[in-house]
Amino acid sequence: MVSAIDRIELLRLIEDEDAQLVDVLPEREYAEAHIPGATNIPLRNLTSQTVSALRRDKPVVVY
Amino acid sequence: MSPRAACRLERLGFEQVYDYVTGIADWKAAGLPTEGTALAIQRVADATRPDVPVSTLDETIGDVRQRTLDAGWEESVVVDCDGTVIGRLRNNAWEADAETLVENVMESGPTTVRPDGPLHPLVERMEKRGTKLVVVTNPQGRLIGVLLREEARRLLTGEPPELIWKDCDGCPGQWKIQPHPRSAISNTPNPR
Numbered sequence: 520m521v522s523a524i525d526r527i528e529l530l531r532l533i534e535d536e537d538a539q540l541v542d543v544l545p546e547r548e549y550a551e552a553h554i555p556g557a558t559n560i561p562l563r564n565l566t567s568q569t570v571s572a573l574r575r576d577k578p579v580v581v582y
Numbered sequence: 583m584s585p586r587a588a589c590r591l592e593r594l595g596f597e598q599v600y601d602y603v604t605g606i607a608d609w610k611a612a613g614l615p616t617e618g619t620a621l622a623i624q625r626v627a628d629a630t631r632p633d634v635p636v637s638t639l640d641e642t643i644g645d646v647r648q649r650t651l652d653a654g655w656e657e658s659v660v661v662d663c664d665g666t667v668i669g670r671l672r673n674n675a676w677e678a679d680a681e682t683l684v685e686n687v688m689e690s691g692p693t694t695v696r697p698d699g700p701l702h703p704l705v706e707r708m709e710k711r712g713t714k715l716v717v718v719t720n721p722q723g724r725l726i727g728v729l730l731r732e733e734a735r736r737l738l739t740g741e742p743p744e745l746i747w748k749d750c751d752g753c754p755g756q757w758k759i760q761p762h763p764r765s766a767i768s769n770t771p772n773p774r
Contacts, residue, residue, distance in 0.1 A: 581587045
């Protein structure tokens with residue numbers, strides 16, 4: 520079940536649970552500005568291969 | 583876009599998936615740092631200091647005046663119980679009787695700016711109007727800090743933030759969060 524979160528919860532997940540941030544915007548938008556530490560996997564490229572480096576035992580936050 | 587991405591991640595077997603719905607726009611609006619080529623543009627957040635004295639409606643001018651002067655400031659930002667900016671105390675307000683309540687002498691509804699706006703045009707406007715200080719809030723109107731024109735001007739001329747804000751906890755140059763080590767797992771080359 521996907522949970523929608525706000526900024527406060529996001530910061531908590533990063534600090535307390537070592538959450539992984541995934542920016543699903545196109546590469547150009549990611550290049551212009553992204554949250555520090557975010558990985559860029561554009562929505563159209565979101566496949567089992569491109570997410571293989573993400574850990575499954577940690578939270579994943581998309582934006 | 584992100585709800586679809588979140589669903590797809592779930593289908594790919596991830597069990598702890600969260601959707602930061604408001605995304606980078608909300609992040610920037612809160613004055614939090616970003617990485618990327620857009621960094622070349624200085625933003626209001628880059629010159630915003632959080633240490634301005636605050637006060638509430640039910641305090642007396644005498645108490646707030648003392649606290650404000652002790653902190654080396656000439657004005658105080660009035661906030662309500664959840665930190666929303668509702669007024670300013672400055673100039674003539676300080677001349678009121680010490681027992682006067684803040685709500686009776688504050689300037690209501692002060693002009694505020696957002697931390698993600700470009701810095702240079704704001705400073706230009708402030709110089710044109712003779713404005714020395716502007717209050718910075720998030721989109722919900724909650725206080726983030728204040729921007730002092732002279733400090734912002736120094737930053738724009740290239741002076742390092744650590745020289746402008748020397749003894750100020752949480753001021754520019756000292757408050758930005760560290761990049762998260764998770765970037766090491768990126769499948770896309772980091773543009774920096």
